[in-house]
Amino acid sequence: MDSIRDVAALRQMLAGLEAARLPGVEQSFCLGAAEPEVGGVRLARGALHEVQAAASADMPAATGFALALALRAERRGTAGERRPLLWVRQDMAEAEFGRLDAPGLAALGLDPARLILVRARDGAEALRAAGDAVRCVGLGALIIEIWGTPKALDLTATRRLALRAAASGVTSFLLHSTPQPAATAVATRWRVAPAASTPLESDAPGGPSFRATLLRHRGGEGGRPVEGGDWKLEWDHAACTFRDLDTLSRTVVPVPAGRPDRAATPEARRGAVVALRRTG
């Protein structure tokens, strides 16, 4: 018992020391605001995190997840003002998945006026721009979207990014659609696929939902080991927090085991009466 208390005290002391490095800024962030922490994992601020899509077609989900993480991670200024967020995007990503749209960004909780979008022709150019941007202390967060597997993206390049991020405190996210063959020096690595959302009334698709797998976590603050890092998360843009869908579905909305999936059969949907209710 004593040893646990000692460890807790030590952890608090360390957290205090860490926080003293950058006054007023917590050194790590978690996925959700609620207690217990959603996913039970804390990520370091001022570090390089990697988000990869489980498959190329899952890139929209990975993009949304990276943006949501960036919104959780970004540092506020002393007066609580929000800093700009810089997004480096390769032209190929735009051709493949469409251009970023302001109303869509707003729907995820990012004020589009805060976004600076940098369009790079290739991976090397994107990494170079990111290398400049990550040193800029005025940024809230940085997203680097890489297409394919550019040669320039190797251990050295990611290590340089990670070191610069640690120096400036800009939390950076490396987002890509294909697993990189080269080793990368990242604090955490996530694999993201879309998850079926909780349908709203009248069978409408629900909010952004992800199946996120934590593939790698370099200790993190507190060094708590992460067990079975695989969560089904829903992003709540109004509260700027993730919610654990597995817990929710177990505790809040119990689903009878044998219930047939009504939506699964198109025949059942054809000609169905859809109940509409006026809300608000």
Added chain:
Amino acid sequence: MQGALRLAALDRAARRAGLVPGLTLADARARVPGLAVLDYDPAADAAFLEVVADDCDRWTPLVALDTPEGVPDGLMLDITGCAHLFGGEAALRTRLLAHLQRHGVSARAVIAGTPDAARALARSGQGGVVPPGGEAQAVAGLPVARLGVSAQIVTGLSRAGLKTIGDLAARPGTPLAARFGAELLTRLARTLGREDVRLVPRRPLPECIAERRFAEPIARTADIEATLALLIDDLALMLEARGAGGRAFEACFFRTDGAVRRLKIETARPLRDGVALARLWRERIEALADPLDPGFGFDLVRLGVLRAEKLTPAQVSLDGRAVEEEEVAALIDRLSVRLGRERVLRFLQRDTHDPDRASALVPAGGASLPAPPPSPEAPARPLTLFDPPQPVEALAEVPDGAPLRFRWRRVVHEVAHAEGPERLAPEWWRQPGAAPTRDYYRVENREGRRFWLFRAGLYEREAQAGAGAPRWFLHGLFP
């Protein structure tokens, strides 16, 4: 004599042989059998004159094309305040002519108090420097045609026995104006140096410039960078004295062979910080697709501020916020210079329901506009949009049901949940052509991927001729 070939321009030797412009080619060949003739190409002449004009920027930034008959065939240089840099007017003229001669251009140059006097003298085959106030005397002997008035007036004047400008100058102005119009008097006054007129330069005049001339041309990159650094320091001092910062800069590199290379940078904020400027210029030169080719070297490098804005030294706040904003602006400048302004962007939101036009990307360096306040009941919009929308094959209930299944990029997606339709009509006040109404559906497939689909056209009401049923498109992807 319609359709006959005529001489348009002649070199000195041909003139000496007695040929004049306007002579038919057959007559000219009869007089000078060995005449070498080239096709008259006004476009090429004009282009060459532009090159010479570019090079003449080295003498003064105020260079204008002279177009007395609608075709540019001369240059006007306003050397006010520049002559002393070259050792006086006569020395400047000599150096200019020698410089042109070296590049194979034979030219006549006259320095006079007004552009019209100089033009009249130069086009009469004279040269030299007219002393201040001596214009009336210098042009007195020239024919009235040199005034640049219409041929009708010239004929009228010669019938009245007024052959030279001196004849006109001696007469009272009122009867002349009554007979030939006020324009003649204006021209006369300008040619006699009684009235001055401003030149309209080819290029906008920089707010301030700094330049370095080299007796020995420079060619090495290190030298060029060092020169730019010196010029930046000069400019920074000038800008500081004015309490201004530059928003647009231009560097001109004058090659010894007359070619001029111009580079421009624009910044997101007024800037006069030497270190930041030097860094931007280094980025600019590194990012050049076709590198700066010094040829045999640059003998003049000039840096100018094209646009300046007020810049007061900012009070640095204690929380360092201003410093941070400055850092972000510096980052935007650096990336804009390296990648191009069209690649560092910010969103501009428009107040429209058309999803294609709802947001636009504008260069981040420009002024930002306040975004319209987001409406609380905004319908869900996808994170990414395809432009143009991608056609899909979809199976849906008729006439206006949600899609049940669709095929996009050769993959079939079974729809599990759908919401819609959200009916968006085109903005008819923008595109008069009848674009079909769109019924948007937000759908989720079995794997949990979310899409934004629309049906173009209403079934049976707007269905396109020939196609039969309305077509489906994928417009965006939700996370």
